[in-house]
Amino acid sequence: MTQDGRRLRGLRSREAILEQAVGLASVEGLDGLSLGRLATATGTSKSGFFAHWRDKEQLQLDAVEWAARQWTEHVVAPALRAPAGVRRLFALHEARLTFYDDGVLPGGCFFFTVQAEFDDRPGAVRDRVARSMREWQEFIRRQVAEAVALGELAESVDPAQLAYEIDALGEMVIIHSRLHGGPDSLRHARRAVLQRLRALCPDPALLPEN
Amino acid sequence: MTQDGRRLRGLRSREAILEQAVGLASVEGLDGLSLGRLATATGTSKSGFFAHWRDKEQLQLDAVEWAARQWTEHVVAPALRAPAGVRRLFALHEARLTFYDDGVLPGGCFFFTVQAEFDDRPGAVRDRVARSMREWQEFIRRQVAEAVALGELAESVDPAQLAYEIDALGEMVIIHSRLHGGPDSLRHARRAVLQRLRALCPDPALLPEN
């Protein structure tokens, strides 16, 4: 298993296709994305896919996996470099906004598009997406709970409640900014969470003023 | 123009088809919705559509119009029966949550699905949807401004900012409730806006405690 030549080439094209798939799916969804267009976009042939994936659903599942890793890398990891507590919580929110603002994905957010697409359609893809979203919300909740435990948020804070608010305010940036353009929604989303956290934080100096 | 018989029958089927189309589009989107399935769902033939609409896009535009009227009827109108100011603002939020909770549309929210579908796709449908969303957000903003003018919200409130927050917290109910089930997101969305408004209101007694 020297892992080069033919095998390596397969891995490379597999990854290249997945990257393209995640980008395209962030725009048109995982089902709207057709194998034919994905083929021309990656410069390969349609039938070549079936050497890597049994059917379209397998590619969709792998695309979700790939997008989850990308999210962890671009949003979760940077936040973990901030000190635990309310600062990490806000860093998490800011990292998400930066991810959107940088245009890492052409459609803004893979998971937003795919959630809207699959929330009413039972199946393996939906289950996989739901799992990723549960893990993400659970992660936010843990950061809130940790901030409370550190005394950086009022004890009256319900972690699930605040996590919902932070996630909702962040996620809706996608729709608002893409549909009406302009940086307004980004400013609103940032400010909303910042003010909310500062109001709940005994030591607001931990957070920026604006 | 006695408006009955043949003409009337046309109007009726036109409306029946549009109602079905809006319901189906709230689940699968306006493009995912195929004319064939819409035909069988309404018990008519596919080619019969083209007596009413030139092409699929015209039907999509009319569906947006129909959904906008439905939204006005189910969400805006009930809120207008509440006294102007912060009570009307909260009534608006609650009417939206009731609309979702009652399952008026099988997919939860027509505009959510369609925004996610068209936010990256230029064209007449996107423009029409964007217009509706702008009008909706402008309406929330006016209610906020009015509450401020009435002295029912702190003067420091930025209407556009608070309107973004209320809309985001309400709209994300769709994804969260449909993907993970349960009434948690509804509770979170209601509580988030309620507490936010109470904190900004000089006379919190205008609003329910819970």
Added chain:
DNA sequence: ATAATATACAACCGATCGGTCGTTAATATA
């Protein structure tokens, strides 16, 4: 060296897509 494996392709399949055409019958207009 040889057999097995894996990448990648062109050609093709049935199904479905949005849309056209010609027709029929009921209604509205004159």
Added chain:
DNA sequence: TATATTAACGACCGATCGGTTGTATATTAT
């Protein structure tokens, strides 16, 4: 009553969809 309209339909069109098959070839494993 004669004449346009209008609703509605079945049959059909080219394009595209996800997927299959057979083939050529390069790389592994034995």
